[in-house]
Amino acid sequence: MAHAKRTKARERAVQALYQLDVTASDLDEALARFWRSFEPVEREVREMAEELVRGVAAHRREIDEAIEGASANWRLDRMARVDRNVLRLAVHELLHRPDVPRKVVINEAIELGKKYGSESSGAFVNGVLDQVAGRLPAPPGGG
Numbered sequence: 001m002a003h004a005k006r007t008k009a010r011e012r013a014v015q016a017l018y019q020l021d022v023t024a025s026d027l028d029e030a031l032a033r034f035w036r037s038f039e040p041v042e043r044e045v046r047e048m049a050e051e052l053v054r055g056v057a058a059h060r061r062e063i064d065e066a067i068e069g070a071s072a073n074w075r076l077d078r079m080a081r082v083d084r085n086v087l088r089l090a091v092h093e094l095l096h097r098p099d100v101p102r103k104v105v106i107n108e109a110i111e112l113g114k115k116y117g118s119e120s121s122g123a124f125v126n127g128v129l130d131q132v133a134g135r136l137p138a139p140p141g142g143g
Contacts, residue, residue, distance in 0.1 A: 005042065005044055005045050005048070006048065006108075007108060007111075008041065008045050009044075009045045009046075009048035009049040009052065010049075010052065010089060010108055010112060011112060011115075012038070012041060012045065012046070012049035013048075013049040013050075013052035013053050013056075013089055014082075014085050014086055014089055014112050014116065015034070015038075016030070016031060016034045016049065016050075016053045017053055017056060017085040017088060017089060018081055018082060018085045019033075019034050020053070020057075021081050021084065021085055022081065027053075027054070027057050031050060031053065052089060052092065052093070055092050055096055055097075056088050056089060056092045059092060059095065059096060060088070062095065063088050063091045063092055063095065064076050064088070066091050066095065066132050066135075067084075067087050067088070067091055067128060067132070069131075069132075069135075070128050070129075070131030070132045070135065071127075071128045071131070074128075080117060080118060080121070082113070082116045082117040082118075082121065083113060083117050083118075083121050083124055083125060086109050086112045086113045086116070086117065086121070086125055087109070087125060087128055087129070089109065089112075090105050090106065090108070090109035090125070090129055091129070091132055093105040094129070094132055094133055094136060095136070098139060101139075102133050102136075102139060105129070106126065106129045106130070106133065109125050109126075109129055110122045110125050110126050110129075112125075113125035113126075
């Protein structure tokens with residue numbers, strides 16, 4: 001999948017995760033509602049976005065624990081919703097998508113934080129993800 005499509009899929013995934021965070025509804029119902037409320041995207045983008053959202057949902061406890069363990073003095077419920085969901089997506093990719101280089105995951109998350117979060121979101125996301133990535137075993141091939 002091309003870089004632009006992966007970026008768009010991550011963007012949609014963060015938006016869907018945000019909506020889920022706000023509504024706390026059933027995953028399938030929330031995704032159906034989410035896709036109805038946005039302009040259509042390519043099938044490939046939609047499939048990747050849904051795969052990411054479902055991955056975050058399936059591993060949410062592990063992801064949230066990793067975020068809280070890496071974010072000094074910040075409980076998850078005190079974080080801005082945008083930051084929290086950008087972090088959830090990125091930590092899911094760091095933990096469960098070893099085929100994606102860590103640097104790519106972190107850089108994309110920083111950009112999502114800057115685009116949708118506050119002025120300090122990019123730096124906050126970067127700091128937390130650096131901590132999470134630093135606690136992971138070295139990736140094969142050094143990526």
